[in-house]
Amino acid sequence: MASPRPTSRALSRGDTVSLLLFLVAGVGLAVWAVVQSVATIVQALPNRDVRVAMPFLDTAAEAPLGPDGAPVPVELGAGAIVAPELPVASLWALVIAEVLLAVVVVTVVALLLTLTIGILRGQIFSRRNTAIVTTAGTVTLVGLAGVPFFQNMVANGALARISDYTYDRGPVQVIDLPVLLGAAFVAAVAGTVFSVGDRLQRDTEGLV
Template sequence: MTTTTPLYRPSRSDLAAMWTFLAAGAVIAVAAVVSAVLRIVEVLPNRDVQVLAEFSGTAAEAPIGPGGAPLPVILDRASITAETLPTFSLVSLVAEQVVAATTVIVVITCLVRLGWSVMRGEVFSRRSTRLVTTAGFTGLFGYAAVPFLANMAANGAFAEISDNTFDNVVMAVELAPFLLLAFIAALATVVFTIGERMRRDTEGLV
């Protein structure tokens, strides 16, 4: 005997929550695009380009002593300004913004579409699995690519400022959050894949 499962009818509170989620996602996506565009417009003239740079065991002085006296510190991160950037570094800086904005847009779009599917009662389906997989691994790619591109731009700034005499090549991605994000993305994909298979196997059964 087969039956047809009725579609879930969302309540008003469910719809309100979904619309709130949709609005928040739209705001975040627009903010990411605006921020990326403003940054690209700022750096494209390639004059006095300010970049955030990672340092590795670099000693410096900061006015943190009594009466503002300089004391030695170890730099971890600082903003530096180069008169111009090498072309490759400038391209990396622009690509950083494009990848960051694209990652945010793709992840939010997938999650919003997944939310609408759930509201319609379609939790485990091939479409939901694709959305979860795309969101998870796009976020993973963006998390790794954005700091990588930023570091490439910063290393170009170091080379320009020091006339290639300051060796501070840093290409680092925080490993623990990266592995956690990879685990979450893989787990979500596996869960939805299994759920989709179970739904197919039991579809139409009472």
């Protein structure tokens, strides 16, 4: 029976160092995401003076940009407001958005770290790694679509509360379609590359 060729020799010392740095950065990113989400939820749960970031669409405002700080008309694209309180539904949407963000980041980082550890052990192409890459791509897409959706609910609730339900900011595209489609393309390509690589490796091992 043919024995598989070791794939660890495909990694240079520079590759190994880069992957180890990726491991450290991944752990740092996961910790940062959890800390930020927990801090945001803790600050918002009292439901008093909640700071909410939001996109605007065709919204006129004035900014002190003229001579001696004179007000100049500007068009807002994004900003932040402080709502005295949020409707209950919007407060829950904020919690869901932050929890989903943390879960997505931690899950994707954990999957990619598992993949990285496998590569460091010489397991580059395999069905397991293909499944990991595909799952990581799917979870990323869920986050890119789900987190902005709930964040928009928070923004709508904050504006409604501040304006006493009289402000209509019009339709806003909360999901960045180019980013979402780009991520979907990258995920599909990565899954295909690992799938083809696994098949080619098994075919090559069969010839040894």
